[in-house]
Amino acid sequence: MPGAVGTCAVFLLLGALYSFGSVAFTVCLIPPLIWIVWLTQPAAPVNCKGRAVLITGCDTGFGHILAKQLDGLGFRVFAGCLSPDGPGAQGLKKECSSQLSILKLDVTLDEDVNKVKEFVEANLPAEGLWGLVNNAGISGWGEVEWNNIQVYQRHADVNLWGSIRMTLSFIPLVRQCKGRFIFISSMSAYIHSPACSTYVITKCGIEAFSDCFRLEMKKFGVKVSVIEPGNYASTTNILKVQTTEEVWNELNDPVKRLYSKEYIQLLIDEVENIMSSKPRNPTDVTNAIMEALISPNPKARYLVVSMAERVIIFMCVHFPTWFSDAFFCSLKVLRKQKALIGSQINN
Structure with a gap:
């Protein structure tokens, strides 16, 4: 109709x-x-029966919920979990059908990825591996000079290189059935907020990689989609809160002389505000992932954000840089931080 x-x-x-x-x-x-x-034009969704989907990061959050949903639809689900004996993985075992398998998977380890590939190849249903959902990810916060290179490497190892490692391993299997690759990015790929650089750079990398990969896969009939959630931190608990003392003890002496504990507490208060905000429905995101998997014509990008977040993204993408800089610098917390730095330098 x-x-x-x-x-x-x-x-x-x-x-x-x-x-x-x-x-x-x-x-x-x-x-x-x-x-x-x-x-x-109306088109029938993909038939889930006899098709398999591999999901990374199923211990908690989006991956955990998605594994249940896809199992309910009839997919053969391979759920990669960092802790297969943990409560998340055990919950999937209890609540899902025998069509779901829990696999020990650390996306930063070649050994884990190779073992998962061997298991998947040996247990594929008739229609093969239809999709790979690169969901595993970590997040952090803190100003650039509060971190060291190891922190940046850890975020990239999981969020970016982990997704690429999984993709490289499973291209042949997904290509055989002209299936789908799904990458979980973030609105942070557009909104480059202060104190978020360790996370932001990995999501920008995912976006760039996915764009190149999507164009390369078109000739094979393989579809590549990126999911861009807004702030779901209070729902997924991906953002961990530290105490002022914990952050302070990790700083070197030159940084301690420039920043104060009061400055650190301001940032911690902001993180706590994010974590205590009203939880949003995570199925908004997992439903977008499911659409990317079963729609006959999936989108290249699924932006799952609030109207306020959409406005800020539009500003960051389309307005001059000086305008978005002025917007962020006008925020109350940044004005307080600037004042504290001024008083610290003067002292």
Whole structure:
């Protein structure tokens, strides 16, 4: 029905334009209108039976919920868990069917990835490996000079190199059934907030890698999608809160002379505000992942954010840099931090 309505609307519009003598304009509109008709054509979703999906990071959060949902749809689910004996993995065992397998998987370890690949290859259903969902990730906070290179490497090892390691290993299997690759990014790929650099750079990397990979896979009929959630930190508990003393003790002496414990506490208060905010429904994100897996025409990107977050993203992407800089610097916490640094230097 939606397809028929779209087709009729297009022909009525073309007829109206032509009747007014706007031939050139009508001809120019034909390609985008044909595209609209194509989008409105009804198409059956992918049949889940006999197809497998491998998900990383199923101990908690989006991966845990998604594993349950895909199992309920009838997929053969391979759930990668960092702690297969932990409460998250054991919960999946109890609540899901025998079609779900828990696999020990640390995406930073070649040995784990190779063992998972061997198990998947030996236990594939008739239709093969339909999808890989690169969900495993960690997050952190802190200003650049509070961190060391090991912290940046750890975030990249999990969030970026882990996703690439998994992708490289499973390209042949997914390509055989012209399946799907799903990458979990973040709105942080667009909003480069202060004190978030360890996380932000990995999500920018995921976006760039996925863009290149998506274009390369088109010739094989393989679809690549990126999921970009907003702030779900209070729902997934991905962001860990530290005490002022814990942060202070990790700083070197030159940094301690520049920053104060009061400054650190301001940032901790902001993190606690994020973590104590009203939890959002995580199925908004997992439903987007499911659409990317079973839709006949999945989107390249699924932005799952609030209206306020959408406005900030638009500002960061389309407005001049000086404007977004001014916006962030006008925030109360940044103004307080600037004042504290000023008083620290003067003392």
